[in-house]
Amino acid sequence: AQSVTQLDSHVSVSEGTPVLLRCNYSSSYSPSLFWYVQHPNKGLQLLLKYTSAATLVKGINGFEAEFKKSETSFHLTKPSAHMSDAAEYFCVVTRDSSGGSYIPTFGRGTSLIVHP
Amino acid sequence: NAGVTQTPKFRVLKTGQSMTLLCAQDMNHEYMYWYRQDPGMGLRLIHYSVGEGTTAKGEVPDGYNVSRLKKQNFLLGLESAAPSQTSVYFCASSYSGSLPGYEQYFGPGTRLTVT
Numbered sequence: 001a002q003s004v005t006q007l008d009s010h011v012s013v014s015e016g017t018p019v020l021l022r023c024n025y026s027s028s029y030s031p032s033l034f035w036y037v038q039h040p041n042k043g044l045q046l047l048l049k050y051t052s053a054a055t056l057v058k059g060i061n062g063f064e065a066e067f068k069k070s071e072t073s074f075h076l077t078k079p080s081a082h083m084s085d086a087a088e089y090f091c092v093v094t095r096d097s098s099g100g101s102y103i104p105t106f107g108r109g110t111s112l113i114v115h116p
Numbered sequence: 117n118a119g120v121t122q123t124p125k126f127r128v129l130k131t132g133q134s135m136t137l138l139c140a141q142d143m144n145h146e147y148m149y150w151y152r153q154d155p156g157m158g159l160r161l162i163h164y165s166v167g168e169g170t171t172a173k174g175e176v177p178d179g180y181n182v183s184r185l186k187k188q189n190f191l192l193g194l195e196s197a198a199p200s201q202t203s204v205y206f207c208a209s210s211y212s213g214s215l216p217g218y219e220q221y222f223g224p225g226t227r228l229t230v231t
Contacts, residue, residue, distance in 0.1 A: 009156065032216035043120075043206060043222035044159075051217035090158060094216040101147070101166055102216040103174075108158040 004033075004093045006107035014115045019063075019078040021110045023091035026072060032102070033074045034092040035065055038109075044090065050074060061085070086114045117142050122207050122223040129197040129230045137192040137226050139207030147213040148190040149174075149220065150182060152203040159206060165190055166213060197230045204228070 007022040025031060035047040048059025055067045065076045074091060088109045094102040123138040139148065146167050151159040161174030163182040171182045179201060181193045190209075194201060204227050208220040 034219060036220075036222075041225075043224045044208075044220075045222070046219045049217065049219055094213075101164075101172075101213040102218075103161065103164065103213065104149075104220060106151075106158040106160075108156060 004091050004105055004107040006089075006091050006110050008110050009108065010111045010113065012113040012115065013081045015083055016080050019076070019081045019085065019112065021076040021089050021091075021112065023074045023076065023107060024072055025074060025091075025093045027093060030069075032094045033065075033067065034094075034104070035059065035063070035074075035076050036090045036092060038088040038090065040087070047076070047089075081112075081114050083114050083116065086112055088112075119143065120207055120209055120221050120223040122205075122226050124226060125224065126227050127229070129194075129228065131198060131230060133197050134193070134195050135197065135228075136194075137205055137207075137228075139190045139192070139209075139223060140188055141190075141209040141221070142188065143209065143211070143221065144187070145209035145211050145221070146187075147210045147218075148184065149208045149210075150180070150190065150192045151206045151208065152176065152201075153206060153225075154203050162192065162205075164213075197228075199230045202228060202230045 004025045033050045036044040038044045050067045058064045091107040120141045149164040150162040165171045165184040168187040207223040210218045210220045
């Protein structure tokens, strides 16, 4: 079975400081991993994805994530937070269903708060 | 392209009433999904569809039914609404799901309140 754990329900940073959102996964095979962002009262938007190519993945708006197989982690980082980064972030791993489809499993989300 | 659209955006139901949520996508995607989002729970999969005419249960299917009569539409039905179904519902689609790397595209959500 596959699952994903977001280690922090809330992360608070000051504008201009680095952002680290932590995600650990469990998977019985080489997974595909995603980060999505949800701004208040909006749908979800893809930030970046890992699909067994380069382990350091660059996404939109200056975010990046590093796949570390030995640590089963896929943490999301950004060097300098902007006020517009305040949102909910979801880590997602795809799991193999019994029918041969790869179904996404969502973490519970991390709320990023950015202070002026 | 409109992407993924959901109808309605808001709805208030009384306990026991029924309703149908409509999801439409114009990207010719094979897979479609219905999720519910509750505070602190992330997104939980209700049902999904791997193609026209096929559906499957997700993590929390009880109290919901779905249909995919046309490739571009995925309907979510509540036959007898309960207060526990108060939630924000999101529809998503992906080009495929037969390989693990395809991202999902999400609709804007439907906020449902059951009193």
